[in-house]
Amino acid sequence: MIDRAPDRPTVRVEDVHKRFGRLEVLRGISFDVARGEVVVVIGPSGSGKSTLLRCINHLEKIQQGRIYVDGELVGYRVENGNLKEESEARIARQRSRVGFVFQRFNLFQHLSAIENLTEAPVHVLGLSPRLAREQAREMLSVVGLEDKARAMPAQLSGGQQQRVAIARALMMNPKLMLFDEPTSALDPELVGEVLKVIKYLARTTGMTMIVVTHEMDFAADVANRILFMDGGVVVEEGPPAQFDNPREPRTREFLRRVLQRDGAEEETEPDKLDVNGGSQ
Numbered sequence: 001m002i003d004r005a006p007d008r009p010t011v012r013v014e015d016v017h018k019r020f021g022r023l024e025v026l027r028g029i030s031f032d033v034a035r036g037e038v039v040v041v042i043g044p045s046g047s048g049k050s051t052l053l054r055c056i057n058h059l060e061k062i063q064q065g066r067i068y069v070d071g072e073l074v075g076y077r078v079e080n081g082n083l084k085e086e087s088e089a090r091i092a093r094q095r096s097r098v099g100f101v102f103q104r105f106n107l108f109q110h111l112s113a114i115e116n117l118t119e120a121p122v123h124v125l126g127l128s129p130r131l132a133r134e135q136a137r138e139m140l141s142v143v144g145l146e147d148k149a150r151a152m153p154a155q156l157s158g159g160q161q162q163r164v165a166i167a168r169a170l171m172m173n174p175k176l177m178l179f180d181e182p183t184s185a186l187d188p189e190l191v192g193e194v195l196k197v198i199k200y201l202a203r204t205t206g207m208t209m210i211v212v213t214h215e216m217d218f219a220a221d222v223a224n225r226i227l228f229m230d231g232g233v234v235v236e237e238g239p240p241a242q243f244d245n246p247r248e249p250r251t252r253e254f255l256r257r258v259l260q261r262d263g264a265e266e267e268t269e270p271d272k273l274d275v276n277g278g279s280q
């Protein structure tokens with residue numbers, strides 16, 4: 001078998017423009033993600049981060065530009081120099097190679113943890129149920145939930161549900177994982193266990209990832225590069241160390257607000273607060 005050229009990026013985003021009606025949400029975004037690279041995307045609410053991830057998976061059409069995953073044009077084919085949207089079947093196949101983990105865990109509520117994992121491999125990839133269950137047990141142990149195979153989502157904490165969602169995405173053996181604020185819906189004490197799993201994946205499997213998160217310690221630790229988006233453009237891009245002392249005033253202002261907010265949370269949440277509840 002011929003392997004791909006080693007220098008071909010796993011993701012190439014070229015001058016992507018995305019409009020919702022008259023609102024231009026992505027205004028010419030370009031960047032590459034090399035194989036095995038972890039890119040963290042930060043930026044204020046409404047800057048276009050989720051839309052960007054959704055475009056990479058062709059959950060949104062784009063009006064201009066091109067996106068390639070693993071060398072393949074996503075969502076479109078070129079016909080007489082024009083882009084034509086691909087068939088549903090082909091788009092579904094492209095999507096099956098990209099794992100997407102959402103802010104809200106999006107598990108099938110009526111299926112157990114292990115059934116959430118085996119569903120797509122059996123029904124989309126045609127894997128035998130027995131083999132799928134075997135692989136699912138391995139994946140659950142990767143995310144530290146081997147003892148929760150039979151639990152229903154409602155019986156799991158948010159952190160555990162998110163780890164099931166990550167394991168479910170990994171079952172499809174993706175070329176690329178997209179994480180859209182995977183910990184922002186979690187109680188603060190559950191954030192660490194999810195970040196730890198993502199970090200473990202980055203370190204041990206060399207999975208290519210784009211992670212939208214404002215967890216700057218995680219970014220500093222795991223990211224090869226950080227992109228700061230604002231107003232639908234990439235304002236600043238560089239290695240994490242650059243973001244200790246950003247070049248762009250807008251980046252500095254944004255990080256000041258993020259770090260301030262984290263600090264404020266710590267002050268108003270002493271560790272003795274609310275032992276028995278709050279969530280009930």
Ligand code: ADP
Pocket residue numbers: 020023025043044045046047048049050051052
């Ligand atoms: P972020 O993830 O950075 O908070 P989003 O990508 O979710 O930003 O949104 C960027 C902008 O696009 C926002 O102004 C949002 O209201 C708008 N937007 C997102 N999805 C839609 C949609 N389906 N229809 C219309 N506007 C949308």
Ligand code: MG
Pocket residue numbers: 049050051180181
């Ligand atoms: Mg978002």
